[in-house]
Amino acid sequence: MITEVKNSFTSSLLTVLRDRKSDGVSFRKAAEKLTSVLISKALSNLPVDSVVVDTPVESGVKADVLNVDIVFVPILRAGLLMLHPAISLYERGRIGFAGVYRNEETLEPNLYYFKVPVVKDAFYFILDPMLATGGTAACVIGKLLGLNVKPDRIKFVSLVSAPEGIEKLEAFSGVEIFTASIDRCLNDKGYIMPGLGDAGDRFCYTE
Ligand code: URA
Numbered sequence: 001m002i003t004e005v006k007n008s009f010t011s012s013l014l015t016v017l018r019d020r021k022s023d024g025v026s027f028r029k030a031a032e033k034l035t036s037v038l039i040s041k042a043l044s045n046l047p048v049d050s051v052v053v054d055t056p057v058e059s060g061v062k063a064d065v066l067n068v069d070i071v072f073v074p075i076l077r078a079g080l081l082m083l084h085p086a087i088s089l090y091e092r093g094r095i096g097f098a099g100v101y102r103n104e105e106t107l108e109p110n111l112y113y114f115k116v117p118v119v120k121d122a123f124y125f126i127l128d129p130m131l132a133t134g135g136t137a138a139c140v141i142g143k144l145l146g147l148n149v150k151p152d153r154i155k156f157v158s159l160v161s162a163p164e165g166i167e168k169l170e171a172f173s174g175v176e177i178f179t180a181s182i183d184r185c186l187n188d189k190g191y192i193m194p195g196l197g198d199a200g201d202r203f204c205y206t207e
Helices: 008-018 024-043 080-089 135-146 163-169 199-204
Strands: 002-004 048-053 061-066 070-076 097-102 109-115 123-127 154-161 176-182
Touching: 008 024, 008 154, 008 176, 024 080, 024 123, 024 154, 024 176, 024 199, 070 080, 070 135, 080 123, 080 154, 080 199, 097 135, 109 135, 123 135, 135 154, 135 163, 154 163, 163 176
Parallel strands: 002 176, 070 097, 070 123, 123 154, 154 176
Antiparallel strands: 048 061, 097 109
């Protein structure tokens, strides 16, 4: 299942990300804000506990508390740009890392690092700004399933997604994707079109 979060705020943040003239700092700020919006959306349909609180003007008011374990798993390196906004929103979130190198010729993913805490009944939020071929995403989802994480406990959060990657993740029924844009297609180098270029380079080489 995919949720495309599209409104005037997310569209204007995407414009900053897409514009090749945006400097590194503007890129980073827009990416962080957009991540916050997407993570808020992904948090919005999680189970809540019912509690009773006293407000300053009324006692015994029924209320909800989001009380779940979440493990944020940024995919190195571009996913790192999404980590700070994620844990700022959900401060008790745990953190794991997946390092995946994409072979630029074959576009095949190579997993070189995977350290993710196993937490019973936790939700796992995979953070990767670009869902392109879906190879990297499928590789990390496969590792989580290997840890006995149920597919409906996995959320994949990307800023921009290609139809090719979305189709690849359809094989993992129950995994939910949250993205700000479903773009047109991939080019022959595996870049999303119109996309925003290399998210990792633009995030890391901030001027
Ligand atoms: N990774 C990126 O950084 N950009 C793309 O367009 C595709 C994959």
